Amino acid sequence: MAKKLDFWCSYGSTYTYLTVMRIEDIAAAEGIEVGWKPFHLPPIYKRMGWIGLPFVQFPEKARYMWSDLVRRAKVRGLPYHKPSVYPVDNLLTTKVALVAAAEGWCPEFSRRVFHGNFVDGRVIGEADNLQNDLRSLGKNPGEIIRMAESRETELQLNERTDEAVKLGIFGAPFFVVGEEPFWGDDRLEDAVDWCLTHE
Amino acid sequence: MAKKLDFWCSYGSTYTYLTVMRIEDIAAAEGIEVGWKPFHLPPIYKRMGWIGLPFVQFPEKARYMWSDLVRRAKVRGLPYHKPSVYPVDNLLTTKVALVAAAEGWCPEFSRRVFHGNFVDGRVIGEADNLQNDLRSLGKNPGEIIRMAESRETELQLNERTDEAVKLGIFGAPFFVVGEEPFWGDDRLEDAVDWCLTHE
Numbered sequence: 024m025a026k027k028l029d030f031w032c033s034y035g036s037t038y039t040y041l042t043v044m045r046i047e048d049i050a051a052a053e054g055i056e057v058g059w060k061p062f063h064l065p066p067i068y069k070r071m072g073w074i075g076l077p078f079v080q081f082p083e084k085a086r087y088m089w090s091d092l093v094r095r096a097k098v099r100g101l102p103y104h105k106p107s108v109y110p111v112d113n114l115l116t117t118k119v120a121l122v123a124a125a126e127g128w129c130p131e132f133s134r135r136v137f138h139g140n141f142v143d144g145r146v147i148g149e150a151d152n153l154q155n156d157l158r159s160l161g162k163n164p165g166e167i168i169r170m171a172e173s174r175e176t177e178l179q180l181n182e183r184t185d186e187a188v189k190l191g192i193f194g195a196p197f198f199v200v201g202e203e204p205f206w207g208d209d210r211l212e213d214a215v216d217w218c219l220t221h222e
Numbered sequence: 223m224a225k226k227l228d229f230w231c232s233y234g235s236t237y238t239y240l241t242v243m244r245i246e247d248i249a250a251a252e253g254i255e256v257g258w259k260p261f262h263l264p265p266i267y268k269r270m271g272w273i274g275l276p277f278v279q280f281p282e283k284a285r286y287m288w289s290d291l292v293r294r295a296k297v298r299g300l301p302y303h304k305p306s307v308y309p310v311d312n313l314l315t316t317k318v319a320l321v322a323a324a325e326g327w328c329p330e331f332s333r334r335v336f337h338g339n340f341v342d343g344r345v346i347g348e349a350d351n352l353q354n355d356l357r358s359l360g361k362n363p364g365e366i367i368r369m370a371e372s373r374e375t376e377l378q379l380n381e382r383t384d385e386a387v388k389l390g391i392f393g394a395p396f397f398v399v400g401e402e403p404f405w406g407d408d409r410l411e412d413a414v415d416w417c418l419t420h421e
Contacts, residue, residue, distance in 0.1 A: 071280070071282055073280070081270070081272070081392070083270055083390050083392045084392060086390055087390060087392070087403055087405055090402065090403055091403075091404070091405070091409070094412055094416075095412075098412070191282050191285055191286060193280070193282045193283060193286070203289065204286055204289055204290075205290070206286055206290070209408050210290070213293055213294075213297070217293075
């Protein structure tokens, strides 16, 4: 049985950029299968009684995050231009990612979304961007967005939220190996190591 | 001029254990001088309008922290026994650390405090532990604690709080190189690298 690492991927999370661009290569090199789990953080924060998005509620943390992120992008060898808009409305993008995950093209979709945000200066959640991303992947934007906006996808997203809360997930990127939780791009190596030694 | 890295050290922070035990060796190997900055987080949280200690306010984060901490101790090659009490009353310990920093024995004092907490199962903030730690360092506990409880040390601690808020410090361990902020034991290497390449 293939070793498996679940990657809880949020399209509203800046740090998730660092992981999206490297996780498939790292996992493939170790023979690990990545389970892409697109999810939406705001309902989780609400369920946990948090007042708002951490980086909106705590401006000190947001200031720090931008200092740290530019350094971490450099450590990861990734291009970095500070996104002009934060936070972003990523609900529809997340729903499209759920469709993508079901059809097996979530990794390339996610890389395109974050490359757009951190390299091309495009804002996550703007309709044109989403449609262009889908078109460039050879998809029919109208069809995919219709699926993303369906009742079925909404129910799937709600189930994903329930699952996240049950697993104790409160941020992104987040990894789960078996039941072991790992939070943050800087824990990807720990998660891979756990996968190789415990599963 | 020696390269300098300020280490904001909190005796109420579990992750600070990981840093306290290794920072002096790492800095010495790179010719970097460590400025030990003992500080107290609760008044900073209060000033920023946070409701309480993050790990008390957010039980999901606390649960995760304990999972992560035991793994990170292993990564750092450090012994680990989960402290029986959290959070701890670390105000007097912090004040003693201010005296220790002024006299130049803060590194060994801090290692002793955290070794007691994570290896010997002693609770930070209990009077006996503090006195034993001081005695084992060849200090006169009565004299040091009198200095720690002085008005002068209190003022120094208040100034330290002001300085932390001004620098945007909101957690521990925290490092500052010049004006560049680094949060978390997992950013010590980034801080050292910044010190070597920017200062």
